[in-house]
Amino acid sequence: xxxxxxxxxxxxxxxxxxxxxxxxxxxxxxxxxxxxxxxxxxxxxxxxxxxxxxxxxxxxxxxxxxxxxxxxxxxxxxxxxxxxxxxxxxxxxxxxxxxxxxxxxxxxxxxxxxxxxxxxxxxxxxxxxxxxxxxxxxxxxxxxxxxxxxxxxxxxxxxxxxxxxxxxxxxxxxxxxxxxxxxxxxxxxxxxxxxxxxxxxxxxxxxxxxxxxxxxxxxxxxxxxxxxxxxxxxxxxxxxxxxxxxxxxxxxxxxxxxxxxxxxxxxxxxxxxxxxxxxxxxxxxxxxxxxxxxxxxxxxxxxxxxxxxxxxxxxxxxxxxxxxxxxxxxxxxxxxxxxxxxxxxxxxxxxxxxxxxxxxxxxxxxxxxxxxxxxxxxxxxxxxxxxxxxxxxxxxxxxxxxxxxxxxxxxxxxxxxxxxxxxxxxxxxx
Numbered sequence: 001x002x003x004x005x006x007x008x009x010x011x012x013x014x015x016x017x018x019x020x021x022x023x024x025x026x027x028x029x030x031x032x033x034x035x036x037x038x039x040x041x042x043x044x045x046x047x048x049x050x051x052x053x054x055x056x057x058x059x060x061x062x063x064x065x066x067x068x069x070x071x072x073x074x075x076x077x078x079x080x081x082x083x084x085x086x087x088x089x090x091x092x093x094x095x096x097x098x099x100x101x102x103x104x105x106x107x108x109x110x111x112x113x114x115x116x117x118x119x120x121x122x123x124x125x126x127x128x129x130x131x132x133x134x135x136x137x138x139x140x141x142x143x144x145x146x147x148x149x150x151x152x153x154x155x156x157x158x159x160x161x162x163x164x165x166x167x168x169x170x171x172x173x174x175x176x177x178x179x180x181x182x183x184x185x186x187x188x189x190x191x192x193x194x195x196x197x198x199x200x201x202x203x204x205x206x207x208x209x210x211x212x213x214x215x216x217x218x219x220x221x222x223x224x225x226x227x228x229x230x231x232x233x234x235x236x237x238x239x240x241x242x243x244x245x246x247x248x249x250x251x252x253x254x255x256x257x258x259x260x261x262x263x264x265x266x267x268x269x270x271x272x273x274x275x276x277x278x279x280x281x282x283x284x285x286x287x288x289x290x291x292x293x294x295x296x297x298x299x300x301x302x303x304x305x306x307x308x309x310x311x312x313x314x315x316x317x318x319x320x321x322x323x324x325x326x327x328x329x330x331x332x333x334x335x336x337x338x339x340x341x342x343x344x345x346x347x348x349x350x351x352x353x354x355x356x357x358x359x360x361x362x363x364x365x366x367x368x369x370x371x372x373x374x375x376x377x378x379x380x381x382x383x384x385x386x387x388x389x390x391x392x393x394x395x396x397x398x399x400x401x402x403x404x405x406x407x408x409x410x411x412x413x414x415x416x417x418x419x420x421x422x423x424x425x426x427x428x429x430x
Contacts, residue, residue: 015352019348019352023342026345027051027053029307030401031401033329033333035321057408070420072424075417079123083122083151089121090120090155103163106157117168118409119409128177128371129371131147132177166396181370255388293328297328297388299333302337323404324389324397330342343380356418356422357370365422368417368421376411379397382394
């Protein structure tokens with residue numbers, strides 16, 4: 001039950017709003033710097049990427065206002081229809097979408113492109129918040145865990161079918177939301193060991209790895225049997241150990257099969273990141289992007305070369321420099337100080353979202369807020385990580401910075417739904 005909100009700007013958090021506007025503005029300036037053209041130096045020139053980004057930004061501001069106009073109860077009442085619509089769009093794009101850079105994940109309407117996978121993030125956020133905040137949901141029940149993971153994993157699977165594995169990985173970040181809502185810490189531990197297992201499957205011969213896992217399972221089982229006084233309980237634990245062995249072995253074989261189905265450039269990128277292909281390949285093939293990005297960021301030094309003075313950027317040495325590798329423009333022209341400042345802004349935004357999420361009267365708003373923070377954290381960490389060689393190149397944008405309408409609009413909707421929910425916080429009657 002809530003009171004009426006008389007003004008759409010009433011009670012909105014101006015700190016989050018201000019950080020959003022600042023990041024969007026700085027992102028626009030960096031896109032201008034990344035693709036600067038002496039023959040088209042007007043930042044409003046819509047024939048250039050920076051001019052088009054201005055139009056995307058204008059659209060994002062309109063979307064933000066529209067979201068604020070909506071009654072907050074709309075977002076709590078219709079998460080499931082929004083989720084279903086998102087899932088249907090993810091299915092439709094597989095059959096009717098346009099293939100771009102090897103992935104069939106775009107709808108094209110003339111010069112206008114839309115990527116449903118970007119908008120699926122806030123749809124999953126809403127649906128997960130709706131389910132987890134329901135009166136009859138109990139985190140200790142197995143059924144709750146199955147449904148919660150299904151809400152997250154089903155869209156992720158559809159995105160994998162579009163050959164957008166990088167975007168699908170974003171959905172793994174919802175594990176932090178579930179952990180906050182009372183799921184066992186074993187989920188995080190399980191996620192860590194699963195990641196370790198999958199990396200091992202790419203680094204070690206699959207037969208050797210399965211044999212090693214079997215030996216570990218045998219040693220653990222023997223230790224349990226010898227040390228246990230309750231033979232019946234020991235048998236159950238040992239059966240569980242071997243069930244995990246079967247699942248792990250299946251995962252290893254599954255990763256090996258999935259890797260064999262990847263395109264050659266995708267395999268090479270992963271091999272370069274894991275150190276299986278070195279130096280020559282690093283400079284000439286899959287590692288070229290990262291190598292040039294590192295040169296650009298390193299050349300910026302402590303204070304940078306100055307706005308529009310980046311040579312690596314200006315002469316197009318860094319591929320995808322206005323999208324996936326936009327952060328290397330920041331590093332080259334703004335240096336360590338500028339890069340640290342941008343990361344500070346993102347950190348301030350994420351921490352502010354978490355702070356506000358914890359003060360919500362509605363569990364729906366809290367869960368949604370944690371979803372927003374988790375998605376932003378994943379995007380920033382992985383995008384910046386891949387520009388400095390600490391994460392594989394999986395092609396995900398830097399929020400509010402990377403060129404493109406789909407990502408900017410999707411992040412705007414994601415963030416402003418939370419701003420709207422928070423503005424309604426004081427109007428909710430306990």
